[in-house]
Amino acid sequence: MTLNEKGISKREIFTQLKQKQTQDFDWRTGRIFCSVYPAGKEIEEIAKEAYTMFLTENPVDPTLFPSLRDMETEVVAMCSDVLQGGKEAVGSLTTGGTESILLAIKTAKNRAKALNPTQTEFEIIIPYSIHSAFFKACDYFEVKPVVIPLTEDFKADAKAVENAITNNTILIAASAPSYVFGVVDPIREIGEIAIKNNLLFHIDACIGGVVLGFNRLAGMKNVPEFDFSIPGVTSISMDLHKYGYTAKGCSVLMHKDKTYRKHQYYACSEWTGYTLVNPTILSTKTGGPIAAAWAVMKFLGQDGYCDISRITMDTTARFISGINAIDGLKVVGNPEVSLFSFTTTKGNPYDLFDELNDKGWFVQFQLSNDYCPANLHLTVSKIHEGLVDEFLLDLKTCVEKVQKKGLVKKTTEKVTIEAVKKLAQNLSPENFEKIGKILGFSNGKVPEKLALINRIMDVLPPDTVRNTLIDYMNDFYTLNEER
Ligand SMILES: Cc1ncc(COP(=O)(O)O)c(C=O)c1O
Known part of the structure; x- marks a missing residue:
């Protein structure tokens, strides 16, 4: 495909966009249980309007757009209040839970390096049930993930956390709640361990920040404790683009105080261009998510x-x-x-x-x-x-x-699984193509029935699943006009 030589009309553009949208899951029906968090048309419209109002404004330079700095600090303050952060808590708006988690780990690594410039190996302790974003952060920032087991109730085993601490440990993390099981790790117990060992303690409250925060404020019974009121907690991630009901591209990373957040920042004085200091990973970005979050929070x-x-x-x-x-x-x-x-x-x-x-x-x-x-x-x-x-x-x-x-797997399926397992031992382009054919991927289309694929993925070794997924995605994101 080449770019059309002459531009096309606004009307035609939106006809085409609407046409493209017909391929998508119609989430407004509510028949979907992931990826979207609809809370009503009015809230959606408020987010949309506020977002587009600040679409072009750029938080990269808060001196040019003080409105964004104001809204960001107000949103952080409102969230910190829900999480009992007190006067000292500070934070930043990021583009999502993953960025908040990446930055929590970058902060821990930078702080460790500042405290001990000779440290060369870095470890974080994470429960088995923690979100994949922590593994991604470890991969990006060359930090070793030390995974500890769960107890019978699917919560982090606090004793195992304590036993896993070494001289290289820079941070402990826990979930409030874990995505998979929806339960909150023993935050108070782990907080005590963090204090005793002078370690940072991050709470992944990407889901629970809003859910548990407002369950508590709504006076519900037995809401698990998880926030800054617990001694030892030094940072919390809380996503507004999920149960905060605002536009996608918005999470908050909060720190107990400014002395911790300092290590999250990046400034560059080496290059020849404009002075650069970034609190988060991206530089230029839209002000939309900041304005939308501010508007939805104030509205609700x-x-x-x-x-x-x-x-x-x-x-x-x-x-x-x-x-x-x-x-x-x-x-x-x-x-x-x-x-x-x-x-x-x-x-x-x-x-x-x-x-x-x-x-x-x-x-x-x-x-x-x-x-x-x-x-x-x-x-x-x-x-x-x-x-x-x-x-x-x-x-x-x-x-x-x-x-x-019935539970009994059909013989043909068994044979297929064995064939894929064998091919996956050597993921050459030819074998990858063969696997694709067996599983029913053609022209980058996902097969309608996924039972066989899911079953096969479930029995393949994790390394093979990882490599197959990467190869598949690498293929999927190529132009295919037949699609
Ligand atoms: C508990 C938890 N942490 C982190 C994330 C990552 O958030 P995001 O997809 O916004 O990057 C998720 C996403 O569902 C989550 O459920």
């Missing part, structure tokens, strides 16, 4: 967030009891927030995922792990309030259908 206020929290938690409780009541399904552990996973005790989860898809529901498939078999994950939002009964009815029908097929 504490009461607005608490009301949505009540609806979301009630809806989640209905899903959980409904799923546990279906013969052959079981929710994993005791989720403490509005996301959770469930496994199949009869029938297989791979086919169940496809069956639900056929009925127009999109849940998230998760491969098996050391603590539970392959499972399906739900992130519940306000939009699901009126859909619980319909979902549970469809789920029951799908489970019955899958159970009829």
Whole structure:
């Protein structure tokens, strides 16, 4: 494809954009349980309007756009208040949970280097259930991830945290909650360990910052503790583009005080251009997410967030009891927030995922792990309030259908799995193409049924899954006019 020589009209552009959008999942139906967090049309419109108002403004230079600096510091202050940060807490808006986590680890590494310039090896201690963004940060910043096990309730084993500390440890991290199990790690216990060992302690509250924060403010019972009120916590990530209901591209990384945040900044005096000092990873970026976050938070206020929290938690409780009541399904552990996973005790989860898809529901498939078999994950939002009964009815029908097929894997499938495993031992371009054909990928199109692919991924060694995914993505993002 080449760029059209002459520009096309605005009307034609939007016709084409609308046409492209028809390929996408219609999330406004609410039949999706990941990636989007809809909280109503009015909130969406406010975010959109505020975003476009500051689309071109650029926070890279706060002297040019003090409005963005003001809004950013106000959003951070409002979040820090929810997380009981006190007067000293500070923070920055980032583009998402991953960037907040990357920066928390960069901060820890820079601080360690400042305190001990001879340190050359750096380790962070993370529970088995922590989000993949921590592994990504370790990969980017050359830090070793030291993974500790979980206890029976799927929470980090605090004793194992203590035992894993070495002279190279620069930070401990925990989840509030973990994405997979929806439970909060023992923050108070780990906080004590962090203090005793003079270590930084980061809480991944990308989900819980808003959910648990407002559950507490709404006066709900048994909300797990996780925030700055707990001694030892030095930084928290809290995503506003998820349960904060604002535009994508917005998370907050908060530090206990400025002495910690200092190590997050980057300044460059070596080059010949304009003076550069960046609090976050990107330099030039749009002011849109900052304005949208400010607008949505002000619009909802504490009461607005608490009301949505009540609806979301009630809806989640209905899903959980409904799923546990279906013969052959079981929710994993005791989720403490509005996301959770469930496994199949009869029938297989791979086919169940496809069956639900056929009925127009999109849940998230998760491969098996050391603590539970392959499972399906739900992130519940306000939009699901009126859909619980319909979902549970469809789920029951799908489970019955899958159970009829039985757990026994068909011989042909066994043969296919073995063939892929063999080919994957040497991921040459030819073998990669052969695997693609077996799995049904053609012209970069994803096959409609994913049961076989998910089942195969579940049995391949992690290294092979990683390499296959990279090769597949590398292929997928190429122009294919037949698509
Ligand atoms: C607990 C948790 N941490 C971090 C992240 C990463 O956030 P993002 O996708 O915004 O980069 C997620 C995403 O779902 C999450 O659930």
